[in-house]
Amino acid sequence: MAGHSKRSQIVEAGLDLVHRQGFASSGVAAIAVAGGAPKGSFYNHFASKDVFGVAVLDKYFEEVRAEFAELLADTAGTPLGRLQRYFDLLREGGTCEGYARGCLVGNFSAEVTPTSPVIRARLQSILSEWRDAIAVVVQQAQDAGQARQDVPAGTLAALIIDAWQGALLRAKVERTSAALDGFAQVLLPSVLGADTR
Amino acid sequence: MAGHSKRSQIVEAGLDLVHRQGFASSGVAAIAVAGGAPKGSFYNHFASKDVFGVAVLDKYFEEVRAEFAELLADTAGTPLGRLQRYFDLLREGGTCEGYARGCLVGNFSAEVTPTSPVIRARLQSILSEWRDAIAVVVQQAQDAGQARQDVPAGTLAALIIDAWQGALLRAKVERTSAALDGFAQVLLPSVLGADTR
8 A cells, every 4th residue: 555655656746747847858766756765666666667657647637537527517608618618727727837838648749659659559548538528519519500510520629639739839839828829719719610700 | 071070960860860759768879879970979069968959950940941932932723722732741751650750840849848948949930930931821811812811820820830730749649640631621721711611
């Protein structure tokens, strides 16, 4: 039990470290120390750094999942309004440090996929689950005649997440909200075909 | 002169390495060796790893710049058609290794910006230059009544690049063309407000 709780502490502190400075930049000794464990003890808790990477990603995605669970439970307003509110909430989580952290799912997609098949596989299932959740609301928008109907809801949902990830990348570079404003005001409504022009 | 040419060789081989496996994952010894230089000679050629990172990014962006110079010189067909052709060309460059490499500008945005102010500053000027080039064609589309006019061309151009970068991230995860198909068929025309629905 002590071992399990130490592992959780390492995952939690390691998530913060990896989100701040990247996966490859975070050495196993620094990760162990951040979690309050001896410098050399990393491999007592994780069979490999990739196994740790998956654990960190799962921990991060728990929060993403909690946020889209709220989106799905939300029944106030139009589907588009709910999606906008959802992305506004996600965005609030990233304002600290001037958007420098971005989304761990996007960061890992950029940095870790070429070298880690196991993390890439986990990202694939995470992106599917996220897309399916967004697709429920996109489908509601389509059924209400508030979104284009010539593209399947799942396809639109995946493209919305793509646009979001791209905006987060630019925000990491610019350290301003411009890209996220553009996402909310232009990208999201226009992908849905819901803009009010 | 020999020193200069050796530096160029390290930048060229280092670009390939960094594009394949990430910046932090590419150690300075491996970078030197890839460029045919002695293992310990990296710092004879670069004052820091960040200086090398900027050189690699500049080298990479030379190609991106050559491609958008062709876009700007292109006069055949509609502005939207030219933009679509342009992104089709960019895409062809990434099909090897199943889209695993992605765009170095996006990869660096995700991985390196939190830890390197100098690389972040260079990414900022690169994104501005790229946006301005795309904006010329977006403006042509607006003037021809083929794109929405309620959002400035520069804003639309930046959002198009964001959407492109996001699609490339997903392609790195899925290793299929689905995200890039979605960009070409849905994201690009809908951001421009040019879809034919």
